[in-house]
Amino acid sequence: MLITKSRPRLVLVLGSLSAFGALTIDMYLPAMPGMAGELHTSALQVQLTLTVFVVGLALGQVIVGPLSDTWGRRRPLLIGMALYVAGSLWCAVAPSVGWLLAGRALQSLGAAAGTVLARAVVRDLYEGTAMTRFFSTLMVVNGVAPIVAPVIGGQLLTVTTWRAVFVVLAAIGAVLLVAVTVTLPESLPADRRAPADPRATLRTFRTLGTDLHYLRYVLAAALMFAAVFAYISGSSFVLQDGYGLSAQQFSVVFGVNGLGIVLFGQVNGLLVGRVADEHTLLRVALAVATLGSAGVLAAAVLALPLPVLLISLFVVVSMLGIVLADATSLALAGHGSAAGAASSLQGLLQFLVGSLAAAAMSLSGHVTATAMGTTMVICSLAALTLLLGRRAT
Structure with missing residues (x-):
């Protein structure tokens, strides 16, 4: 296909789209x-503004994914980018937390389009290893988001308020909207689209919901994401309030x-198919x-030194680069004709489980290192247990 002749451009655009959710979450964490x-x-x-965004991101994918199987990927993507820009500007001028919650909901629906359709486009164009x-290559751009976003957020806070973070997000959304308009062709031909x-659509979701091979990998990815999301949602309070880090140190x-x-993510790309399989x-x-x-x-229970906690967090978060690439590839491999729906259900479960983990972590009314660590252990162990049975076929 024409689109595959510009792989670096494709990686940059799709990686940016798939990182939209992480970017929108991570940039404002230092300001919370x-x-x-x-x-x-x-x-x-x-x-709660974080939870609302994640739930909207999940539900939005369920809407956008099936629509893209019917309309193609490009039109829903352009609409989503426009919604994202509008939602970001809404958040920037919100006078109260209620208005901010509404803006985050609108913003999340736009971000959902980028997240789900990036995976669907990859499935349209590639198979197997x-x-x-x-997907491993996309981890380069995906990883840049959590590297750059909190640093930008932290630095903005030294010269202005948290509202500027959402202005910057709106600007990023506008740039990406132009990039998609100019550089990203339609990847789903008309003859491969599902009828409206x-x-x-319900039959497709029923088929996916009864496919144990698909569900095994989707749930494993969702649980691993939940472990990392416990860190994402709780670390600003744990590290800044509990351990005394500044917003800049946290970033x-x-x-x-x-x-x-x-x-x-790059190590995974080098090893898969050469040293070991997915x-x-x-x-x-x-x-x-x-x-x-x-x-x-x-580290939390025994009050171990901060470096022990930081090294352990690095280990957990780093593994997300391998887990998401391999689990997503294995889950979508058998659903090329319904890549949008399959990608959307994966996104729904991923962010739903993540938001539930974050909510459970906050039940005591105060986010602590012990609560964060407990949530991470439960989620990562559950994901591992899910795949320790017989190999999926």
Whole structure:
């Protein structure tokens, strides 16, 4: 296809789209402790803006994915980018936490289009190990988001308020909207599109929901994402309030962990098909993530030095670069004709499980290192257990 002749451009555009959710979450994390005071609300209410965004991101994918199987990828993507820009500007001028929650909901629907359709386009164009390697390559751009986003957010806070973060996000969304318009052709030919039939869409979801091979990998990825999301949603409070890190120091820690996603994503691309297959690499990564999660919990319970906690967090977060690439490739391999729906259900479960993990972590009313570590252990161990049975076929 024409689109495959510009692989670096494709990686950059699709990687940016798939990183939209992480970018939108990570850039404002350093500002969360200070937002509560300016908006005259509680820390838990501010954290709810994160949960609302994640739930909207999940539900939006379920809408956009099936639509893209009927309309093609390009039109829903352009609409989504426009919604994202509007939602970001809404957040920037929100006078209260209620208005901010509404803006985050709109913003999340736009981000959902980029997240789900990036995976669907890759499935349109690649198969087998080539698809796994491309997903691994996307981890370069995906990893840049958690590296750069909190650093930008932290630096903005030194010269302005948290509202500027959302102005910057709106500008990024506008640039990407132009990039998609100019450089990204349609990847789903008309003869491969599904008819516009809601009953057919429901049948597709029923088929996916009963496909144990697909569900095994989707749930493993969702649980691993939930372990990392516990870190994403809780680390700003744990590291800044609990361990005394400044917003700038926190952004550096967050960026280093993002670098781990890039590094191990590329290691995965080099190893898959040469040293081991996707199944083996996925299980090894989940085992390492479980050990890292145990290290986080031990550091919290035993009051171990901060470097122990930081190293353990790096181990867990880095493994996401392997898990998401391999699990996504294995899950979508058998669903080329319904890549949009399959990608959307994966996104729904991934962000739904992640938001539930974050909510459970906050049940006590205060996010602690122990609660974060416990959540990470439960989620990573559950993901590993899911894949320790017989090999999926």
